Structures are given as C-alpha cells and as structure tokens.
Amino acid sequence: MGHDQNDGKGGCPQGVSRRGFFTAVGAGALGAATLGRSQTPGAPPAGAAEPTKVTLRVNGRAHTVLAEPRWTLLFVLRERLGLTGTKVGCERGECGACTVLLDGTPVYACMMLALEAEGHEVTTLEGLMNGEELGPVQQAFLQEDAFQCGYCTPGQIVAAEGLLRANPQPTLEEIRAGMSGNLCRCGTYAHIFKAVKKASELKKVAGR
Amino acid sequence: MLPGFGYARPRNLREAVHLLSAPGARVQAGGTDLLGCLRDGVFGVDTVVSLSGVPDLRGIRRALDGGLVVGAMTTLSEVAAPTDVVKGYPTLAQGAAAAASPQLRNQGTIGGNICQRPRCWYFRGDFHCARKGGEKCFAAEGENQFHCIFGGDVCFIVHPSDTAPALVALEAVVRITGPNGSRSVPAEKFFILPETDYTRENVLTAGEIVTEIVLPPQPAGTRGTYRKVRARGSWDFALAGAAVVATITAGKVERARIVLSGVAPTPWRVPDAERAIVGRRLNKRTVRDAAAAALKGAQTMSGNAYKVELLRGTVEEALLALA
Known part of the structure; x- marks a missing residue:
C-alpha cells in the first residue's frame, strides 16, 4: 500500500524527481496513518465524519487509504496516491479535466466521493501507458498535435479511451458527441477529433 | 474542498429510509447535483446517505402489464442506451440522451435527474433567495434570461430536468418510499409550482426517496x-x-x-x-x-x-x- 508511482520498476530511471520526492514523503506519511487506523480497534460508526479506511483499485493495483467522506476521488488520486495525470479543472463537473474511467466508463472524478469508488476499477491516464511507452490514444494525440497548452489533454485522452472501448470505430458525429464532456479552452477540437479517429486505427492495428 | 460531513452506504432500502430519518441527512443518488450544491453552499448536510449500495434500485425490467419499471438508480446512460426504453419510449430515451454530458450521464441517475435542484444563478449563488428561505426572488428584478415564462410566483426558476417532461408526457408514475411506507404519485402531480411551495420542486417530504419510475404500456400507433x-x-x-x-x-x-x-x-x-x-x-x-x-x-x-x-x-x- 501507499507505494510511490515513481519508485520501483517503471519509475524514474535518473533518480528521484522533485514530484516523486514529495509524493514519496506523502505516501510514507499515509502509510503510517493507515497503519495507525488499522491498529485502532473498532471501525468508525456508519455516518461518521471521521476518516474511513477505503481500498481503491486503481490501474490494476489495490491502494488502501484513510479518506474523509468529503474527499472526492479526484483529491485522493492526486493528493494521496500521487497520480497527478488526472487534472483539477472546474471542480464542478463541467470541464472534463478530471475524467477517469470507472469500470471502463468515463466519469468526472471531481463529482464523485472517493468512498463511492470502492468496489470499482478506476483507470487514470497513468493506466493507459503501455509499459514505458505511450498507449495508442496518447500516441494518436501526439501524432495529430491535438493540444496546445495541454492542460485538458489527460482528460481528453481518458474520455477518448472510454469512448473507443464502448465504440471502437466511431463516426465523426459519434466522436463529437462522445467527447462533448471535455472542454479545451485553446480550441483544438478539430485536432482532437482527428486524434480520436487516429487512435481508433492505432488500437485496431495493435489489437487492443 | 467540500465542507465536512458523515457518510453512510446502506445495503437495503429499509436501512436507507431509517438513516434518512436523522436530521441533517441527505440522500445521494449519482451525486452530481448533490456535490455541486454542497460545493456552492446551497445547503449543508450532516450525513450523506448513498444509495449506491442498494442493488434493487438499479436496472430496467418489464412490468406485468407490458410497461417498464425503471429503478431510480439507473443511470441516464442506461436509460438512453439502445434497449427497451428507446424502442417503446423514445421520448424518455431522447430526454436522457439530451441531459448533461457523457460523463454526467454515466454518473447521474434518473431518480436524481428528476429530483435535482434548480440551476438559477441566484439560488446557486450567494443570495438568500426565497427558495432558500429568504424574502425575495432576485431574478424578478435582476438577470432573468434563463428564467420562466409560465407558472412563476414568488420564485421564477425553470425546472432543469430533461427526463421529467418526458415522464409527464408518458403518464409515468413515480414510486416513493419513506418513513410512513410507500406511495405512488403520477409524474404530473410529482412536481409542484411555487404557488404550492416555493422552497421545493416536488412532493417528497422529509426522509422520502424515489425508488422507481413506472412507464405504462403505450397504445399501438x-x-x-x-x-x-x-x-x-x-x-x-x-x-x-x-x-x-x-x-x-x-x-x-x-x-x-x-x-x-x-x-x-x-x-x-x-x-x-x-x-x-x-x-x-x-x-x-x-x-x-x-x-x-x-x-x-x-x-x-x-x-x-x-x-x-x-x-x-x-x-x-x-x-x-x-x-
């Protein structure tokens, strides 16, 4: 539990990055906190406002964290698990920067309590990597130059992944509708739609 | 960060109704409207009672009379999906598909959609308006380009749901369970005007939740x-x-x-x-x-x-x- 994403295999080969360092410190503190709770006899009563132990499956790995009921899935992913690929945007379910997959379906992590994600499989941008390589949707966004500032891009990529899992060969109209929950203030929509089309081809070739 | 609150996820309807009878408890279906209201400080909550652990509330089934019964926790995406709803009740399927964005339709439920609070910017904003127990409607003399042209009285909101008008058109029935048992209300009578009570949008009383939507069979043609x-x-x-x-x-x-x-x-x-x-x-x-x-x-x-x-x-x- 509480392993830093940047330690161990598949991490940061040139040593510890600045972000990795802070994340590792945070994860250490969390590990201690979790341990503390598990040693306290008795679970918190139903409806208590105090932190609750929750096990989240994220990108195929189980993470046990102590979460306050008011913490959103977005907050826990970023601030407790160090998965900063999921971005904080509007925090009111309008922009899509925080899009993650819940059991393969796109949802806004800012509009979901972390406790509600228990028992589901969460996939973030980090989970779309192909080992050390970019996954097909990421590769397609790069090839089609589907971003300018890049802030909305993680959410766009995860939304595209969800769309393509449900509909592997979408038409342009289906792409426009399927991506309509993600805003891009740089206005790169035309490139984003091309990238989703490209991603559908790359996935077909890769057989995934 | 949202203000602090407790959380409970009951395993069945009876437990949910019991938990909701506590003062300061509020029900959560998909959560997309509740969390927005909490973030905007429209109202507070002591305990969020989530219905996500009550399995009976989700799904669509055929009724004995040939109609459909849609569980309140069925997501808008599921209602809009190409199944029985689209075939027999295109008005509802199109309403569900027209609501919100893909992500919100994956999270939001039909029960929550018909019970969502209004989007009036004074109600959502830092104004103690009539609907929040204040003395006046700020829209009447303020910015009202998104407000009502029918049925306004004291308060001038519009109802935000796209599935609700479809349910009224289809003569659907809303099934409700609360501390005093269960009851059924025609969708047409479920929603209430400000002249009846300008602080709420429907007939639900404290501790009551919507459990199912019943769609009657439609005549040929x-x-x-x-x-x-x-x-x-x-x-x-x-x-x-x-x-x-x-x-x-x-x-x-x-x-x-x-x-x-x-x-x-x-x-x-x-x-x-x-x-x-x-x-x-x-x-x-x-x-x-x-x-x-x-x-x-x-x-x-x-x-x-x-x-x-x-x-x-x-x-x-x-x-x-x-x-």
Missing part, C-alpha cells in the same frame, strides 16, 4: 420525441424544449400529450395545444395552431421574452417530427 434547444449544442440546460407523445391512427392524432421544458418551474403541460391537434392530421397548419396554443398565458420578464418565439419554433419542430 404511439410515437414520441423530445426536442431541446440550448445555447450551445454540446451540452447545456434547456432554454426551451418540448416532449411529445402522440397516438396516430389512420393519419390522424387520436390522443396527444405535450409537455414543455425550460420555461416553467415544473414540466409544463399544455392541454390547449394538445386539443389543437387531436382529431387532426399533423401538418404545417395544425402544428402552427398547436404552437400558438402552447404559448397562451406566457408572462415574460426583462430578459426572457426571446423564449416565447423560441418555444413556438420548438413545439412546431417537435410536432412535425412526428408527422
């Missing part, structure tokens, strides 16, 4: 559609909309229900417009008559007069789509 007009095509709340269900035999309208969205504090049924097409064929002339009848009694404010003409076109288009 019944068609339906939902036309929604919004400020931008991708996703937004309705500026004006029309849910129509009509039974057409031998080219003539035998019965019809027309219910408007985006223009009143409840889904707004227009019986005069329905009468204008019953017994007639749907064509440009009859549709024009119906739209004119639908506009009767509209009362505009400083910023929303455009809704009258917008609504006229919306009703005409919705009816012509069934011709």
Whole structure:
C-alpha cells in the first residue's frame, strides 16, 4: 500500500524527481496513518465524519487509504496516491479535466466521493501507458498535435479511451458527441477529433 | 474542498429510509447535483446517505402489464442506451440522451435527474433567495434570461430536468418510499409550482426517496420525441424544449400529450395545444395552431421574452417530427 508511482520498476530511471520526492514523503506519511487506523480497534460508526479506511483499485493495483467522506476521488488520486495525470479543472463537473474511467466508463472524478469508488476499477491516464511507452490514444494525440497548452489533454485522452472501448470505430458525429464532456479552452477540437479517429486505427492495428 | 460531513452506504432500502430519518441527512443518488450544491453552499448536510449500495434500485425490467419499471438508480446512460426504453419510449430515451454530458450521464441517475435542484444563478449563488428561505426572488428584478415564462410566483426558476417532461408526457408514475411506507404519485402531480411551495420542486417530504419510475404500456400507433434547444449544442440546460407523445391512427392524432421544458418551474403541460391537434392530421397548419396554443398565458420578464418565439419554433419542430 501507499507505494510511490515513481519508485520501483517503471519509475524514474535518473533518480528521484522533485514530484516523486514529495509524493514519496506523502505516501510514507499515509502509510503510517493507515497503519495507525488499522491498529485502532473498532471501525468508525456508519455516518461518521471521521476518516474511513477505503481500498481503491486503481490501474490494476489495490491502494488502501484513510479518506474523509468529503474527499472526492479526484483529491485522493492526486493528493494521496500521487497520480497527478488526472487534472483539477472546474471542480464542478463541467470541464472534463478530471475524467477517469470507472469500470471502463468515463466519469468526472471531481463529482464523485472517493468512498463511492470502492468496489470499482478506476483507470487514470497513468493506466493507459503501455509499459514505458505511450498507449495508442496518447500516441494518436501526439501524432495529430491535438493540444496546445495541454492542460485538458489527460482528460481528453481518458474520455477518448472510454469512448473507443464502448465504440471502437466511431463516426465523426459519434466522436463529437462522445467527447462533448471535455472542454479545451485553446480550441483544438478539430485536432482532437482527428486524434480520436487516429487512435481508433492505432488500437485496431495493435489489437487492443 | 467540500465542507465536512458523515457518510453512510446502506445495503437495503429499509436501512436507507431509517438513516434518512436523522436530521441533517441527505440522500445521494449519482451525486452530481448533490456535490455541486454542497460545493456552492446551497445547503449543508450532516450525513450523506448513498444509495449506491442498494442493488434493487438499479436496472430496467418489464412490468406485468407490458410497461417498464425503471429503478431510480439507473443511470441516464442506461436509460438512453439502445434497449427497451428507446424502442417503446423514445421520448424518455431522447430526454436522457439530451441531459448533461457523457460523463454526467454515466454518473447521474434518473431518480436524481428528476429530483435535482434548480440551476438559477441566484439560488446557486450567494443570495438568500426565497427558495432558500429568504424574502425575495432576485431574478424578478435582476438577470432573468434563463428564467420562466409560465407558472412563476414568488420564485421564477425553470425546472432543469430533461427526463421529467418526458415522464409527464408518458403518464409515468413515480414510486416513493419513506418513513410512513410507500406511495405512488403520477409524474404530473410529482412536481409542484411555487404557488404550492416555493422552497421545493416536488412532493417528497422529509426522509422520502424515489425508488422507481413506472412507464405504462403505450397504445399501438404511439410515437414520441423530445426536442431541446440550448445555447450551445454540446451540452447545456434547456432554454426551451418540448416532449411529445402522440397516438396516430389512420393519419390522424387520436390522443396527444405535450409537455414543455425550460420555461416553467415544473414540466409544463399544455392541454390547449394538445386539443389543437387531436382529431387532426399533423401538418404545417395544425402544428402552427398547436404552437400558438402552447404559448397562451406566457408572462415574460426583462430578459426572457426571446423564449416565447423560441418555444413556438420548438413545439412546431417537435410536432412535425412526428408527422
């Protein structure tokens, strides 16, 4: 539990990055906190406002964290698990920067309590990597130059992944509708739609 | 960060109703409206009672009479998916598909969609308006371009749901469970106007939750559609909309229900417009008559007069789509 994403295999080969360092410190503190709770006899009563132990499956790995009921899935992913690929945007379910997959379906992590994600499989941008390589949707966004500032891009990529899992060969109209929950203030929509089309081809070739 | 609250996830309906009887408890379905209200400080909560652990509330099943029963926790995506709802009740499926964005439709439920709080910017903002227990409606003399042209009184919200007008048009029944047992309310009577109570949008009393939506079987020859007009095509709340269900035999309208969205504090049924097409064929002339009848009694404010003409076109288009 509480392993830093940047330690161990598949991490940061040139040593510890600045972000990795802070994340590792945070994860250490969390590990201690979790341990503390598990040693306290008795679970918190139903409806208590105090932190609750929750096990989240994220990108195929189980993470046990102590979460306050008011913490959103977005907050826990970023601030407790160090998965900063999921971005904080509007925090009111309008922009899509925080899009993650819940059991393969796109949802806004800012509009979901972390406790509600228990028992589901969460996939973030980090989970779309192909080992050390970019996954097909990421590769397609790069090839089609589907971003300018890049802030909305993680959410766009995860939304595209969800769309393509449900509909592997979408038409342009289906792409426009399927991506309509993600805003891009740089206005790169035309490139984003091309990238989703490209991603559908790359996935077909890769057989995934 | 949201303000602090407790959380409970009951495993069955009885437990949920019991937990909701505590003062300060509020029900969570998909959570997309609740969390927004908490973040904006529209109201507070001591305990969030989540229904996500109550399995009986989710899913769509065939009723004995041939109709459908839609569990309150069924997501909008599931309601809009190409299944029995689309086949038998296209008005509802189109309403669900027109709501919000793909992500919100994956999270939001039909029960939550019909119980969501209004989007009025004064209600959502830092204004102690009438609906929040204050003394006045700030929209009446303020910015009211998205407010109602029918049914306003003390408060001038529009009902934000796209599925609610479809349910009223389909003569659906809302099943409710609370501390005093269960009851069924026709969708048409579920929503209440400000003149009845300007602090709430429906008949639910403390501790009550919507459990199911019952869709009655539709007579042969019944068609339906939902036309929604919004400020931008991708996703937004309705500026004006029309849910129509009509039974057409031998080219003539035998019965019809027309219910408007985006223009009143409840889904707004227009019986005069329905009468204008019953017994007639749907064509440009009859549709024009119906739209004119639908506009009767509209009362505009400083910023929303455009809704009258917008609504006229919306009703005409919705009816012509069934011709």
